[in-house]
Amino acid sequence: MDLSAQLIKWYQANKRDLPWRHTTDPYVIWLSEIILQQTRVEQGLPYFNRFLEKYPTVSHFAAATEDEVLNLWQGLGYYSRGRNMLYTARLVQELYRGQFPSSYDQLISLKGIGEYTAAAISSFSANEAKAVVDGNVYRVLARYYGIDEPINSTGGKKTFQSLADGLLDKNRPALHNQAMMEFGAMLCKPKNPACGICPVHLDCYAFKNNATIALPVKLKTVKIRKRYFNYLLIMRGDEILMHKRGAGDIWTNMYQLPLIETAGPTELHNLMELPQMQQFMADNVSLSPVSQVYKHVLTHQHLYVSFTKVDGKTGGYGEGYFFTEVKNLKNLALPQIIFLFLTKFLN
Template sequence: MTFQNELINWYLIHKRDLPWRHTNDAYTIWLSEIILQQTRVEQGLPYFVKFLEHFPTVADFAAATEAKVLKLWQGLGYYSRGRNMHATAKTIMNDFNGIFPTLHDDLIKLKGIGDYTAAAISSFSSGEARAVVDGNVFRVLARYYGIDKPINGPEGKKQFFKLANELLYVAEPALYNQAIMEFGAIQCKPKSPACELCPLNIDCFAYNNNLVKHLPVKLAKAEKKHRYFSYLVLINADKILVKERQAGDIWQHLNDFPCVETGEFSQQSDQILLSTVKENFGNEAQLTLLTATKHVLTHQIIHVRFFAVKNYIFNFNKQKELNWVSFNKLDELPQPNVIRNFITEKFGIDKGVTNLY
């Protein structure tokens, strides 16, 4: 049997029952595709359900506030995806009369939609003959055909996209695309693939040459940048001081606390921290270390400390992005995970403000 037929036959037996596979609605497929970028199905599925419940149509999505979108997105990471989705929903309402496009050439123009996502949506919604190439597809093709060009390099990408389109089963592109992606997700897995049970192992180059662990090849990633955040936690009665993060850095438009960033955590940086606190919150202000943690992002590692600030002055010169909010309001605001986890630990159910000190 052909490579394509083997994949499709395997898929019809082993495919997972996922909700977005029961529709050809482009909006629903778009939701699933964006949510599942850089996200495992097990983690993304509850978000997909939640988003579809809150925004059953693209019009509902476009009408939402960015804060609501980011709050629902909280915990998924890569928050630019949520912001791009919101922008795309508005574009569809304004430029496409509220009708979600189904053709690749229209989709590729939308914010946050690249070649992969445009191919997936067009293939699954309208049957357009476009090959979908994601991490799972890269892996299957690299191993089966023994391709050792880096999948994240320009030559490798060009070779893989060319091969993927040559292999596309044009009679049923949606079925084939789903099949090869699912095969990579649950059969030809990154680690410990079930090679002995694989229907393709007879002709698989990697399996027959003991190269399964070595393919696909990736160019080494740049070393992650380390950053050092000292968060200041100020409480006034039943309110807490929060800061809305601005454009130009991580966590845009999410809410955290006033923060002093230093080059490291050291005696010298602690002096800078204390000096900054006194300058902004009065000479009598005192710091108490509450907890320290580390938050790992794709390109950065954030070292975090939380300090309670006591004896601060109340008439400090407030920046416009600083706001006193009630704890009920705080729960409604979108926050980075590191802040959400701290709040849950310190101010969760049955925990009072007095626990802070």
């Protein structure tokens, strides 16, 4: 039995029962695949259920607003996925009259769908013979065949895709792809892989050479930038001043409190002296810290975030600023750090 057949056999006996495995509707598969990009199944599952309930078809999705989609996406991260989904849903509604495509060539041209996702949707929904290569597949193949070429190098990606293509069971591509990924996720895990119960460990390079820890190889680069976010809490009765972020930075088009970003940590008395404060402060000012400094960790940035209560002006805050009732906050897409603070502070 070749590797594919062995893993399929393992999969059929050990697979998890996941909702998107009960459908061949390319729209539903698409929904699940985008949500699961760089996201664990357990984390994405509740979002999948909520999105499917609210948008049962791509036509429903296409009719949504960006605020609505981002609000539903809140907390999941990589928010461009949500914005791209709306763009794609509207395109599919127009171009394909609401019939979500299932062929690799059509899928790969859509925004938010790359090689992995096009292969996944086309194989799962139409049994097209395209091999998926995700983080799980990289790991399984690197270990089994002992490949130390970096998985995130250009050459490495080609090497692993070619290998996966050759391995694909063309008679049952959907089953093959599911098996490869499930095996990587459940058994051939990044840390502490379960080699003891692995059906293919006797043929596995990494097992035989005690190299599971060293494989796969990944070039690491990530440089982390420190940023200092001083958020202002400005209330007017039961209303709160909010600001809609623009493009070109994190959290595109999401809602936050008025923000003054500084080059370093800023004490209260220094914050008061900043020229940007004139945009927000009343004449008789009073500032009071209402939180400690939170460290909010993103992949490429560490945010040091503080919240300060300010007696605001009566108006004239500028473009993008608006007062909204506190009870309306649940309808705004908030970055997690803002959501957590407001939830804590307002209750």
